Amino acid sequence: MTTPPLIELVEAPISIDETMRRVEDPGCGAFVVFSGTVRDEHHGKQVDRLEYSAYAPMARAKMLEIAETARERWPLRKVAIIHRLGTLEIGEMSILIILALPHRKEGFAALEYCIDRFKEIVPIWKKEHFTDGEAVWVEGS
Amino acid sequence: MTTPPLIELVEAPISIDETMRRVEDPGCGAFVVFSGTVRDEHHGKQVDRLEYSAYAPMARAKMLEIAETARERWPLRKVAIIHRLGTLEIGEMSILIILALPHRKEGFAALEYCIDRFKEIVPIWKKEHFTDGEAVWVEGS
Amino acid sequence: MTYKVLLFASLRERIGQDHLSLELTDSEATVAALLRVIEEQHPELREILPHVRVAIDHEFGAPHATLPTDAEIALIPPVSGG
Amino acid sequence: MTYKVLLFASLRERIGQDHLSLELTDSEATVAALLRVIEEQHPELREILPHVRVAIDHEFGAPHATLPTDAEIALIPPVSGG
Numbered sequence: 256m257t258t259p260p261l262i263e264l265v266e267a268p269i270s271i272d273e274t275m276r277r278v279e280d281p282g283c284g285a286f287v288v289f290s291g292t293v294r295d296e297h298h299g300k301q302v303d304r305l306e307y308s309a310y311a312p313m314a315r316a317k318m319l320e321i322a323e324t325a326r327e328r329w330p331l332r333k334v335a336i337i338h339r340l341g342t343l344e345i346g347e348m349s350i351l352i353i354l355a356l357p358h359r360k361e362g363f364a365a366l367e368y369c370i371d372r373f374k375e376i377v378p379i380w381k382k383e384h385f386t387d388g389e390a391v392w393v394e395g396s
Numbered sequence: 397m398t399t400p401p402l403i404e405l406v407e408a409p410i411s412i413d414e415t416m417r418r419v420e421d422p423g424c425g426a427f428v429v430f431s432g433t434v435r436d437e438h439h440g441k442q443v444d445r446l447e448y449s450a451y452a453p454m455a456r457a458k459m460l461e462i463a464e465t466a467r468e469r470w471p472l473r474k475v476a477i478i479h480r481l482g483t484l485e486i487g488e489m490s491i492l493i494i495l496a497l498p499h500r501k502e503g504f505a506a507l508e509y510c511i512d513r514f515k516e517i518v519p520i521w522k523k524e525h526f527t528d529g530e531a532v533w534v535e536g537s
Numbered sequence: 538m539t540y541k542v543l544l545f546a547s548l549r550e551r552i553g554q555d556h557l558s559l560e561l562t563d564s565e566a567t568v569a570a571l572l573r574v575i576e577e578q579h580p581e582l583r584e585i586l587p588h589v590r591v592a593i594d595h596e597f598g599a600p601h602a603t604l605p606t607d608a609e610i611a612l613i614p615p616v617s618g619g
Numbered sequence: 620m621t622y623k624v625l626l627f628a629s630l631r632e633r634i635g636q637d638h639l640s641l642e643l644t645d646s647e648a649t650v651a652a653l654l655r656v657i658e659e660q661h662p663e664l665r666e667i668l669p670h671v672r673v674a675i676d677h678e679f680g681a682p683h684a685t686l687p688t689d690a691e692i693a694l695i696p697p698v699s700g701g
Contacts (some may be wrong), residue, residue: 268452373700378698515616
């Protein structure tokens with residue numbers, strides 16, 4: 256595979272359909288997708304909104320590293336990893352990972368690797384704004 | 397969880413974004429998705445298009461059975477399983493599975509179960525139309 | 538009794554109709570016996586029939602399952618959806 | 620040498636600026652020594668610093684890694700993206 260991974264930090268809402276079109280591949284019959292969204296509560300407290308902040312150049316470098324490591328370990332044809340920054344409301348998508356493969360079998364482990372690794376090494380942080388007005392940076396997940 | 401699974405056989409193109417909206421859940425932070433698309437070749441022959449046909453009432457019953465079994469085995473909040481019927485061109489989506497969970501950990505195995513089981517027990521068949529004019533029903537995958 | 542057996546995919550194309558109407562005696566009203574009767578009447582299906590499952594009211598029937606007279610019966614060749 | 624160390628998230632908020640400017644001797648120009656110097660100057664960070672990684676040109680640095688004078692240095696508190 257020669258197509259570079261699609262790696263992006265974006266401020267606007269993420270569309271899965273549009274991202275699928277950007278990684279479509281006539282030789283691929285299987286797409287596995289992970290989408291993370293903003294939950295309405297954390298440790299029993301009601302969340303009002305989240306704010307995501309990144310060390311952007313390093314975040315992009317680490318997202319690329321994850322994509323390339325995954326492509327070495329599994330037969331992936333296309334990889335997209337997109338994270339949204341800024342303020343997100345409940346239910347909005349913070350992260351989208353799409354892996355395209357000729358056949359599905361190895362996609363599930365590859366997908367789990369990508370999101371697990373993302374949460375370990377990509378320098379992005381979220382600040383939770385609770386409905387009671389409190390706001391805290393989440394450090395570790 | 398009380399919401400019934402979203403089980404559909406459709407003739408029109410499937411939108412992931414729209415289906416995500418139909419299964420959104422403010423208590424879920426993780427969505428795992430499988431999308432199957434029409435590949436351009438099979439056993440080295442160039443595919444022109446596919447034609448999917450179903451024993452519809454039994455297909456829906458088996459799709460529901462898969463969704464409910466998955467919900468018993470894994471902590472899924474929402475399940476959508478949609479298959480398209482009729483003629484599909486290369487790259488078009490034939491199947492979409494979306495599982496919504498509070499946390500991602502158990503989503504990957506559940507997703508693999510759903511698509512593996514689908515390919516074993518749901519009475520849907522595809523006819524491959526090749527670019528050389530030949531057309532064959534695929535029996536088994 | 539007359540049984541209506543639904544056909545799909547390659548079976549429908551090879552037989553040229555969407556169902557079979559079969560006369561079965563009581564002792565022939567099981568999944569295994571049904572497949573034997575069909576093979577006798579349609580020897581052209583000999584290769585595919587060992588891979589065909591029989592659905593009774595949308596559930597796969599075991600070989601010794603009996604066919605209720607009011608059930609919806611269908612032949613299910615190996616599936617290829619997904 | 621003067622080193623500029625980028626700050627993010629809670630570190631940025633607690634320090635009230637987006638970077639630190641630190642004078643480090645040659646022997647202090649390692650990841651481990653940098654963290655010690657920061658702890659001395661900012662004792663309010665004592666609890667978080669053991670969990671902070673140091674990035675050198677967008678790579679995580681091992682404790683004994685040296686800090687090149689022209690590198691981009693950053694403190695990475697535990698991440699929470701995804």
